[in-house]
Amino acid sequence: MTAPPDAASGTIYDIGYRHYTGPRLGRRGAITAVIGSALRAAFGLGRSGRSKIIPWGAVILAVLPAFVAIAVRVLAGEILEVTTYETYLWDIGSLLPIFLAAQAPELVVNDIRHHVLPLYFSRPMSRLDYVGAKLAALSLAMLALTLAPVLLLFAGKVLAAQDVVGALGDEIGSLPGIVGNGVMHAVVLAAIGLAISCLAGRRAYAAGAVLALFLIGGVIGAILSEVGGTLADIAPFTNPLTILDGAREWLFGGSAPESPVGVSNVPLPIYGLATLLMLALSSAILFVRYRRITA
Amino acid sequence: MSTLRLEAVSRWYGNVVAVNDVTFDVGPGITGLLGPNGAGKTTLLHMMAGFLAPNAGTVRLDETPTWRHPDLYRSIGFVPEREAVYGFLTCRQFVHATARLHDVADPAAAASRAIAMVDLADAADRAIGGYSKGMRQRAKVAAALVHDPTVLILDEPFNGMDPRQRLHMMDLLRRMAAEGRTILFSSHILEEVERLSDRVLVVVAGRLAAAGDFRRIRRLMTDRPHSFTIRSTDDRALARELLVTPEIEAVELHDGVLTVRTGDYGALTRAVAPAAQRARASLLELRPTDESLESVFSYLVRR
Amino acid sequence: MTSALVSITLRALLNRRRTLGLALLGALLVVVAIIYRLSDPPDAQSLDVTRRLLADFGIGVLLPLVAVIVGTSAIGAELEDGTIVYLLARPVPRRLIVLVKLAISWLVTCLLITPAIVIAGLIGNGDVELAAGYAVASVVGALEYTTVFVALSLVTSRALIVGLAYVVVWEGFVSALFAGTRPISIRQHALAWAEALGGPGAAGSADLEFMTAVVIGAVVVVAAVLVAIRRLETVELRGETA
Incomplete structure (x- = not known):
């Protein structure tokens, strides 16, 4: 029988806890762990079925045009061009804000709202590491929409050809553009999404703010570009997606027919500058917000 | 003089039973509701205050069921456990608005009286958002008292109060009980219940484990x-x-x-x-x- | 009793930082109209551009965005925070709480949207009839949006997300592709009012018969009010963890 605990003397019983004394993963381990869990959050993995609807729905819709294009190519040959590498992201443009608005808040809002940041920062990872890991994870997740479908289209075009090696030779030149554009869209959009989300108190408000930015920017841009003149010149700069499209055209060429970039007379390098500016501004917001946060 | 009467009350959430076949009366005087976290205290109190429907059995105040009878709030004062308050109102505005919602004859005077009772007069014109936990708790109690209810239901009222505030609140509750009101409060801090109540109800895992004077229970x-x-x-x-x-x-x-x-x-x-x-x-x-x-x-x- | 309810609701809705943000959205509409005006556009074009500004931007984006945030926070945010208990634990008919909350969110939404629409319309083209038509459309649309979103916030705790999804996916996407879904799009109901009252400049705003829009709109509002009242009468408040 164990003696009853008594007031006169204190005892600490050995109930067999083992302390871990082996090597620890350190900063790198912490960062990969955050990236891993954020990636899972971005796709609703390990969460309820309802939270998978939007991310996976967006991914499926984003891939769909590539499948259709490949199917058309297989059935009808090269007569019909459904979509091209250059216009692909512009065509699925409305899916990007939806994915971003739904998933960016998942990664950052609740950590702030429920005051769990000190738990992260008491590990061997700095505040900057945390922000960087979240940004990396969301960028990787965005690639599922900005890169994967276009790569699929690429693979389909090559494999559907009679002469696979020859087709590969024809298409391989597009590959740097595909990858470069996909990565650029992913990183810039992820930064914007996180920057807005980290300022919001609730996930729903963050989602509303992200959507508002793209909806309003898109509507204003569409109206202004129809007005013509100077207003059509500035129209692309109301919407991050049009700015990215302009930067893509500057870097890799090829224009999307419905994009306001086409009717604007602004020199293309300006779009590159504006893209860098968006990235810098978003990073600055993230940096300042997480440096000042007292948890 | 009012009596809360629970008869064979059960309440479940999905397949989790929160309250299981509980029967008791709470009459005038102070009664402490005691139980570990998750025992079903809040569920019981919310059913008594008419915010939850019992899945089985009846919860009545005298003869009227509390569920879906907002008129009963004329005689019930309820202090919720959750800390949330209208942070943008001052305590006086909050209590005054509450008095108006109760159609109290002279809301301003009633508000001042209630605020004085919880000893918050000095801070009454500051926004509740800037209050400490204990002050918020007292503002909530003031709002629950403003219409002079015969039944007072308090969920964890002493949370966040410092010892002096605690004593003051205990005094207040004792005085109100002496006036013949029915007061029921929950707590998991035994010392509070022991010092305050004539009567305890002990709930464990959704069931009433004991009721009465705790020394007699012992x-x-x-x-x-x-x-x-x-x-x-x-x-x-x-x-x-x-x-x-x-x-x-x-x-x-x-x-x-x-x-x-x-x-x-x-x-x-x-x-x-x-x-x-x-x-x-x-x-x-x-x-x-x-x-x-x-x-x-x-x-x-x-x- | 009612006045206390009104003042608490008004202060809860107006006392927050996001009201300022929403007001800025309205200001943005005016700013775009000013920029457009400064570009000295030809008269023939300005009527059409102004109409598109009011329809696509004002009614299409601003109105639902403001209404979804105001509507879902009138009762929904209080439910989530737990402050609703300070209204429910009173001898006030739940019906009255719902009606006051609805009226106030309608009013706030109109205050944030309608002046911006009128000013933008007058600046953009100066056609008073067009501006007036869209002003009425924004008031009617605000009523329908806020009632639906208030009711939604009593049905699901994720009302804001669901509401946004409705606006973006249903009204923006589905009803653009499938004309058959337009009779159940609140945006189309509002635009039908603009077309009916906005004079010749507003022609072509909506893809819906005016009477259809009025009848369906009225049914939606009444149904949403009844749902909201019914839900608040039977709303259950659990403790902290629920």
Whole structure:
């Protein structure tokens, strides 16, 4: 029988806890762990079925045009061009804000709202590491929409050809553009999404703010570009997606027919500058917000 | 004079049973509702305050069911556990608006009275958002008192209060009980309940484990021996003498502390003094180790 | 009793930082109209551009965005925070709480949207009839949006997300592709009012018969009010963890 605990003397019983004394993963381990869990959050993995609807729905819709294009190519040959590498992201443009608005808040809002940041920062990872890991994870997740479908289209075009090696030779030149554009869209959009989300108190408000930015920017841009003149010149700069499209055209060429970039007379390098500016501004917001946060 | 009456009340959430076939009355005076976290205290209180429908059984205030009868709030004051308040209002605005929602005849005077009762007059014109936990708690109580209810239901009212505020609030509740109001409060801090209430209801895992005066409850628990610690000038000699007393079941001298256990509460109290005399020891202290509500409670929880 | 309810609701809705943000959205509409005006556009074009500004931007984006945030926070945010208990634990008919909350969110939404629409319309083209038509459309649309979103916030705890999804996916996407879904799009109901009252400049705003829009709109509002009242009468408040 164990003696009853008594007031006169204190005892600490050995109930067999083992302390871990082996090597620890350190900063790198912490960062990969955050990236891993954020990636899972971005796709609703390990969460309820309802939270998978939007991310996976967006991914499926984003891939769909590539499948259709490949199917058309297989059935009808090269007569019909459904979509091209250059216009692909512009065509699925409305899916990007939806994915971003739904998933960016998942990664950052609740950590702030429920005051769990000190738990992260008491590990061997700095505040900057945390922000960087979240940004990396969301960028990787965005690639599922900005890169994967276009790569699929690429693979389909090559494999559907009679002469696979020859087709590969024809298409391989597009590959740097595909990858470069996909990565650029992913990183810039992820930064914007996180920057807005980290300022919001609730996930729903963050989602509303992200959507508002793209909806309003898109509507204003569409109206202004129809007005013509100077207003059509500035129209692309109301919407991050049009700015990215302009930067893509500057870097890799090829224009999307419905994009306001086409009717604007602004020199293309300006779009590159504006893209860098968006990235810098978003990073600055993230940096300042997480440096000042007292948890 | 109002009585809250629960008859065979059950409430479940999905397949989790929160309250299981509970029957009791709460009449005038202070009653403490005691139970570990997750025992169903808040569910019970919310059913009594008309915010949850019982899945089975009835919850009535006198003769009226509390569910879907907002008129009853004329005689009920409710202090929720959640800390959320209208942070953008001052305490006076909050209590005053509450008085107006109750159609109190002179809302301004009623608000001032209620604020004075919780001792918050000095801070009444500051926004509640800037209040400390204890002050918020008192603002909530003031709002619950403003219409002079005959029934007061408080969910964890002492959370976040410092000892002085706690004493003040206990005083207030005692005064109100003395005026014939029905007061029910929940707590998991035994010391509070012990000091305040005439009557306790103990809920464990959704079931009513005990009801009544807790000392009497303790005495009813005959299958568990009472235990006492004794300090005297000669513990060892006293232990020897006590051991010959037939009603005493065990005597233990461990690390200089003498503990005795008995099934008969009265027999021990009668036996100690003669035993000390025989052992030529002076009694310094005789203390029931488990007469506190804590031990009653842990007994009921474990059973 | 009612006045206390009104003042608490008004302060809860107006006292927050996001009201300022929402007001800025309205200001943005005016700013775009000013920029457009400064570009000295030809008269023939300005009527059409102004109409598109009011329809696509004002009614199409600003109105639902403001209404979804105001509507879901009128009762929904109080439910989530737990402050609703300070209204429900009163001898006030739940019906009255719902109606006051609805009226206030309608009013706030109109205050944030309608002046911006009128000013933007007058600046963009100066056609008073067009501006007036869209002003009425924004008021009617605000009523329908806020009632629906208030009711939604009593049905699901994720009302804001669901509401946004409705606006973006249903009204923006589905009803653009499938004309058959337009009779159940609140945006189309509002635009039908603009077309009916906005004079010749507003022609072509909506793809819906005016009477259809009025009838369906009225049914939606009444149904949403009844749902909201019914839900608040039977709303259950659990403790902290629920």
